[in-house]
Amino acid sequence: MPGLTSLIGIQEKGHITAGSNQTMVVSGAAGACGSLAGQIGRLLGCSRVVGICGTREKCILLTSELGFDAAINYKKENVAEQLRESCPAGVDVYFDNVGGDISDTVISQMNKNSHVILCGQISQYNKDVPYPPPLSTAIEAIQKERNITRERFLLLNYKDKFEPGILQLSQWFKEGKLKIKETVINGLENMGAAFQSMMTGGNIGKQIVCISEEISL
Numbered sequence: 001m002p003g004l005t006s007l008i009g010i011q012e013k014g015h016i017t018a019g020s021n022q023t024m025v026v027s028g029a030a031g032a033c034g035s036l037a038g039q040i041g042r043l044l045g046c047s048r049v050v051g052i053c054g055t056r057e058k059c060i061l062l063t064s065e066l067g068f069d070a071a072i073n074y075k076k077e078n079v080a081e082q083l084r085e086s087c088p089a090g091v092d093v094y095f096d097n098v099g100g101d102i103s104d105t106v107i108s109q110m111n112k113n114s115h116v117i118l119c120g121q122i123s124q125y126n127k128d129v130p131y132p133p134p135l136s137t138a139i140e141a142i143q144k145e146r147n148i149t150r151e152r153f154l155l156l157n158y159k160d161k162f163e164p165g166i167l168q169l170s171q172w173f174k175e176g177k178l179k180i181k182e183t184v185i186n187g188l189e190n191m192g193a194a195f196q197s198m199m200t201g202g203n204i205g206k207q208i209v210c211i212s213e214e215i216s217l
Contacts, residue, residue, distance in 0.1 A: 002032040002206060003169045003180075004162060005119060005155050006040050006095075013117040013153055014093045018045030023087050025050045025106050028097030029071065030058035032206040033119050035181050037095040038068050043177060046093065050086045052079065052102060054201045061204060066179055079105045090114075099123050099132075104139045107148065116150040181205025 016022055024041040028034040029051025038049045051062040051071045059071035070086040072079055079102060083091070090111040096103050099121030107116065118132050132152055135143060143150060172178035183203040185194040191209050198207040 001155065003036055004165045006033050006037040007165050007169060008155060008158050008161050009117045009119055009153050010037060010040055010044060010093075010095065011161075012158065013115060013149070013151060014041070014044075014095070015115050015149075016041065016044045016046055016093060020045070021047045021089070022092040023048040023050070023089055024093040024095065025052065025083070025087065025091050026068075026095040026097070027052045027102050027106065028120065029053045029062055029068065030055075030181075030204050031097060032203075034095065034097050035062075035066060035205050036178065037117075037119070038062065039066055039178055041093065041095070042067055043172060048087065048089075050083070052098075052106075058204060061181070066181075074102055080109070083109050093117065095119060096121070104136060107135070107139050107150075108142055110142075110146060110148050112146045112148075114146065114148050116148060118150060118153050182208050184208045184210050186210045 010016065024046040026034045026038045029038055030053040034051065038051055042049050048069050051068045052074050053059060053062065053071060054073065054075050056073060059073050062068040062071040072082040072086065083106065087109065091106060091109050092111055092114045094106050094110060095117045097120040100123035121133055132150065169178065173180065182205045188209065188211050194207055194209050197203060
């Protein structure tokens with residue numbers, strides 16, 4: 001599901017055109033979807049991909065292993081300043097996993113006729129707001145003035161694209177063009193700890209709980 005969410009979300013809402021020198025920014029970039037989205041954005045034609053995440057380790061992973069051009073540690077760095085430095089031509093596609101202040105900062109640096117892919121809004125889930133969460137007045141004004149699309153995306157509305165999507169993802173994986181990261185915790189009794197770790201950014205890639213090493217056919 002993370003692979004299909006990233007691929008179909010980008011295809012349907014990102015409007016990437018190979019050769020048009022587009023810049024993509026991914027928030028939650030070291031998570032299950034984010035780590036794939038940046039790679040897929042590059043494969044589909046983005047000339048520059050920048051990730052936002054929460055640790056130095058994750059930043060190094062994004063740039064050294066997953067092909068991101070730059071990575072910003074939002075906990076230690078000024079996101080607005082680093083975005084301006086990393087995206088000198090502005091932002092054309094934003095794969096949004098987090099919402100909130102980080103997304104406001106990215107949207108404020110997006111170009112005219114650019115696109116937000118609403119994958120998740122994890123910073124907003126405990127708030128009593130509709131989905132997608134409304135933008136602040138100032139950011140909404142920027143969105144309207146620059147004609148930035150920001151539309152709800154639900155993967156299950158695109159079931160007809162699942163089979164070709166899986167075939168494409170599989171091909172990239174077999175060719176070594178798409179790298180998959182997982183964080184595995186052993187034991188069903190550790191499910192709560194795994195979930196809590198995931199919700200606080202402890203995972204890189206997909207968080208998995210391994211119940212048993214035995215396979216029954």
